[in-house]
Amino acid sequence: MPGQTDNPPRIAVLGVGLIGGSIGLAARHRLGVPVTGWDPESANVGRAVELGALDEVADSVAAACGGADVVFCAAPVAALPGLVASALEATGPAAVVTDVGSTKHALVAATSALRDSDRFIGGHPLAGAETAGVEGSRQELFEGARWYLTPTERSQGVLFDRLHGVLAGIGARPMAIDAEVHDREMAAISHLPHVLANALASVAARSVRGEGERRPEVGRSFRDATRVAGANPAIWADIFSSNAEAVAAEIDEVAALLGEASKLIREGDRGRIAAWQEAAREDRRTMLEADLTAAPLVELRVAVENRPGTVAEIALALGRAGVNIEDMSLFPAADRRTGAISLWIAGLDEARQAAEVVAGLGHEVAPIAEAG
Amino acid sequence: MPGQTDNPPRIAVLGVGLIGGSIGLAARHRLGVPVTGWDPESANVGRAVELGALDEVADSVAAACGGADVVFCAAPVAALPGLVASALEATGPAAVVTDVGSTKHALVAATSALRDSDRFIGGHPLAGAETAGVEGSRQELFEGARWYLTPTERSQGVLFDRLHGVLAGIGARPMAIDAEVHDREMAAISHLPHVLANALASVAARSVRGEGERRPEVGRSFRDATRVAGANPAIWADIFSSNAEAVAAEIDEVAALLGEASKLIREGDRGRIAAWQEAAREDRRTMLEADLTAAPLVELRVAVENRPGTVAEIALALGRAGVNIEDMSLFPAADRRTGAISLWIAGLDEARQAAEVVAGLGHEVAPIAEAG
Numbered sequence: 232m233p234g235q236t237d238n239p240p241r242i243a244v245l246g247v248g249l250i251g252g253s254i255g256l257a258a259r260h261r262l263g264v265p266v267t268g269w270d271p272e273s274a275n276v277g278r279a280v281e282l283g284a285l286d287e288v289a290d291s292v293a294a295a296c297g298g299a300d301v302v303f304c305a306a307p308v309a310a311l312p313g314l315v316a317s318a319l320e321a322t323g324p325a326a327v328v329t330d331v332g333s334t335k336h337a338l339v340a341a342t343s344a345l346r347d348s349d350r351f352i353g354g355h356p357l358a359g360a361e362t363a364g365v366e367g368s369r370q371e372l373f374e375g376a377r378w379y380l381t382p383t384e385r386s387q388g389v390l391f392d393r394l395h396g397v398l399a400g401i402g403a404r405p406m407a408i409d410a411e412v413h414d415r416e417m418a419a420i421s422h423l424p425h426v427l428a429n430a431l432a433s434v435a436a437r438s439v440r441g442e443g444e445r446r447p448e449v450g451r452s453f454r455d456a457t458r459v460a461g462a463n464p465a466i467w468a469d470i471f472s473s474n475a476e477a478v479a480a481e482i483d484e485v486a487a488l489l490g491e492a493s494k495l496i497r498e499g500d501r502g503r504i505a506a507w508q509e510a511a512r513e514d515r516r517t518m519l520e521a522d523l524t525a526a527p528l529v530e531l532r533v534a535v536e537n538r539p540g541t542v543a544e545i546a547l548a549l550g551r552a553g554v555n556i557e558d559m560s561l562f563p564a565a566d567r568r569t570g571a572i573s574l575w576i577a578g579l580d581e582a583r584q585a586a587e588v589v590a591g592l593g594h595e596v597a598p599i600a601e602a603g
Numbered sequence: 604m605p606g607q608t609d610n611p612p613r614i615a616v617l618g619v620g621l622i623g624g625s626i627g628l629a630a631r632h633r634l635g636v637p638v639t640g641w642d643p644e645s646a647n648v649g650r651a652v653e654l655g656a657l658d659e660v661a662d663s664v665a666a667a668c669g670g671a672d673v674v675f676c677a678a679p680v681a682a683l684p685g686l687v688a689s690a691l692e693a694t695g696p697a698a699v700v701t702d703v704g705s706t707k708h709a710l711v712a713a714t715s716a717l718r719d720s721d722r723f724i725g726g727h728p729l730a731g732a733e734t735a736g737v738e739g740s741r742q743e744l745f746e747g748a749r750w751y752l753t754p755t756e757r758s759q760g761v762l763f764d765r766l767h768g769v770l771a772g773i774g775a776r777p778m779a780i781d782a783e784v785h786d787r788e789m790a791a792i793s794h795l796p797h798v799l800a801n802a803l804a805s806v807a808a809r810s811v812r813g814e815g816e817r818r819p820e821v822g823r824s825f826r827d828a829t830r831v832a833g834a835n836p837a838i839w840a841d842i843f844s845s846n847a848e849a850v851a852a853e854i855d856e857v858a859a860l861l862g863e864a865s866k867l868i869r870e871g872d873r874g875r876i877a878a879w880q881e882a883a884r885e886d887r888r889t890m891l892e893a894d895l896t897a898a899p900l901v902e903l904r905v906a907v908e909n910r911p912g913t914v915a916e917i918a919l920a921l922g923r924a925g926v927n928i929e930d931m932s933l934f935p936a937a938d939r940r941t942g943a944i945s946l947w948i949a950g951l952d953e954a955r956q957a958a959e960v961v962a963g964l965g966h967e968v969a970p971i972a973e974a975g
Contacts, residue, residue: 309873357820357822377820415810416810416811416819418810419806419807419810419811420807420811420819420821420822420825421822421824421825423803423806423807424803424824424825424827424828424829425824426861426864426868427799427802427803427828428824428828428883428887429864429879429880429883430799430857430860430861430864430883431795431796431799431857432883432884432886432887432890433860433882433883433886434791434795434853434856434857434860435791435792435795435886435890436886436887436889436890437856437886438787438788438790438791438853438856439788439791439792439890446889446890446892446925447788447792448729448749449792449890449891450729450792450793452793452796452797452800452830452831453792453793453796453890454891455796455827455828455830455831456796456799456800456827456828456830456831457796457887457890458824458827458828459824459827459828460883460884460886460887461880461881461882461883461884461885461886461887462880462884463880464876464877464878464880464881464884465877467876467877467880468873468874468876468877468880469873471868471871471876472868472871472872472873472876475868475869475871476869478868479865479866479868479869481806481810482861482864482865482868483861483865484806484809484810485802485803485806485861486858486861486862486865488802488805488806489798489802489854489855489857489858489861490858492798492801492802492854493851493854493855493858494851496798496843496844496847496850496851496854497847497848497851499844499847500844501681501840501841501844502840504836504839504840504843504844505836505837505839505840506836507801508801508833508834508835508836508839508840509833509836510805510833511800511801511802511804511805511832511833512804512832512833512834512836513833514804514805514807514808514809514832514833515800515804515808515829515832515833517808517818518804518807518808518811518818518821518825518829519821519826520818553818
């Protein structure tokens with residue numbers, strides 16, 4: 232194992248709400264590592280200590296970051312560029328800084344200009360409600376949850392490795408993804424549902440208001456479809472505005488498709504309407520196909536030149552191919568210029584596919600042996 | 604009580620799926636009345652008898668309707684105009700024919716040309732999934748469920764009264780509503796969510812397909828928002844095409860609103876985006892305000908001239924005012940030209956409001972006394 236993981240990583244959490252508090256709980260109780268916390272609201276850190284989510288309270292970002300190996304910025308999206316910059320400034324040259332924001336491209340772009348941007352790796356756990364506070368923190372919050380990471384070609388492989396290990400250690404399933412791809416996908420599968428929920432609630436309310444005083448009872452389809460309508464306005468204003476172009480593009484696609492649907496329904500051809508229903512059913516089925524296989528882990532050993540960006544390149548290529556890295560270790564050789572990476576992949580077929588992808592990048596991959 | 608309710612009504616169910624089967628079960632076990640059933644698929648009626656939903660199986664619509672006082676047409680929407688016409692033809696002059704279709708205006712319009720249209724009252728229970736068969740029938744399916752009725756100015760009050768009584772007796776909460784208003788409301792709160800679910804599933808699938816082989820994991824917001832995407836194609840082709848203009852109008856409204864949303868998000872003004880979120884939240888809250896008060900029942904006695912349409916007129920006016928008629932009885936006077944209606948309303952305030960509405964129609968209302 233590489234040197235820097237001999238000592239347990241010391242963790243700092245900047246912003247102690249549901250996500251920050253749960254990171255603290257999971258890191259302390261599942262990894263057994265010390266966690267320091269800072270929050271602009273001192274009541275939050277006090278409560279986090281009572282809940283067992285923090286060992287220590289820091290009274291400034293700099294104080295929290297001082298001795299940290301891994302820093303989680305868990306603030307609202309709009310506050311992240313400033314907070315990440317402060318954290319990079321306050322941490323030593325071996326510390327990795329990450330965040331938990333719902334959009335990634337704007338933050339990665341803003342951070343790329345900084346001197347220490349090679350120590351920042353964006354993150355986004357698919358867990359927890361944005362509106363909840365530290366009170367709801369749970370150490371199992373990330374159990375089995377996808378946690379996107381957005382390394383760039385500048386990111387230090389050894390820091391990606393350490394962060395990956397911490398996330399896997401608190402139960403999450405980290406996966407590398409390009410920041411722009413992440414934001415486009417989130418626009419389609421997470422932000423767009425919120426926009427449509429808003430639109431449905433507003434159009435229905437307007438239509439029904441026209442019908443006099445009584446309110447019709449609404450059924451489950453309306454309740455489900457509008458569950459997230461008007462979700463936390465401040466947080467969603469941040470998310471929408473930080474991913475504006477991708478979200479707007481998806482909205483425009485829906486509007487165009489609705490124009491076709493309206494025409495189709497007005498024409499009233501039952502056969503074509505039924506075919507449209509069939510297509511939508513198939514589209515949903517495709518989207519919900521989860522790849523939650525419980526296949527045995529297979530180790531993939533890759534010889535690499537120890538240059539910046541190699542780990543990120545491999546992780547991103549595997550992410551694009553749909554291959555999940557369940558675990559990862561870096562083994563720098565003594566000369567520090569070459570090394571080996573072990574990747575653990577679930578399933579023999581997936582491992583073979585991963586080997587092809589990695590070999591395709593020009594790296595040497597050892598023959599696969601199924602692990603126990 | 605009027606003469607025709609001295610004997611328990613005999614019920615016929617034409618079409619024995621989930622809804623027809625559940626009507627049979629509830630009528631037999633909760634009202635203790637005999638139920639005859641017919642279905643184009645003979646296996647369905649056989650199974651319905653085994654399940655206890657029918658006393659008797661008829662081998663034709665005419666045979667099922669012969670001795671019936673209340674006929675439920677529980678067929679797909681596209682089959683209803685023909686089935687209702689056959690049922691009216693096959694029933695005696697004192698029988699009421701109703702249906703359980705999800706759209707009402709087209710059926711009411713198609714039926715209005717028939718000689719016996721004064722014996723048809725459209726219906727729509729908000730219960731049950733359209734896709735389920737007789738196997739899922741339950742006698743509690745309609746417990747507490749809204750059941751819309753769409754009488755017209757031609758509908759016979761005594762038949763509306765009898766139908767209302769049967770529906771209340773099987774646990775439903777019948778409410779009269781104009782057929783066109785019903786369809787517009789359903790377009791907004793029931794049909795539109797299906798269209799948006801389809802659009803979301805398809806746009807997301809298209810966006811994600813562009814990103815290579817991997818499928819991103821979708822979260823709860825996507826799952827909820829697309830739950831009804833591609834629901835039973837044949838049934839929804841019927842519903843959409845039988846309510847085409849109202850559904851298309853709602854879709855057009857959403858498309859227009861999405862155009863504004865896309866612009867708003869592109870402009871990226873967080874304050875205005877947050878205000879939009881607030882408005883959507885408020886719209887949803889308004890829509891979900893349920894009026895499920897458990898207030899004591901208050902009797903409202905109304906003197907009426909016994910002319911066609913009076914009961915429908917009163918029921919529709921109260922429906923428009925948002926007042927629910929929990930129970931109802933007609934008392935024709937000996938001369939058959941005048942009579943009294945007792946309406947039971949939940950809550951003293953609602954009863955007073957109802958009294959005002961009914962008095963506003965020119966009827967004499969007795970002073971209200973709170974019932975025990």
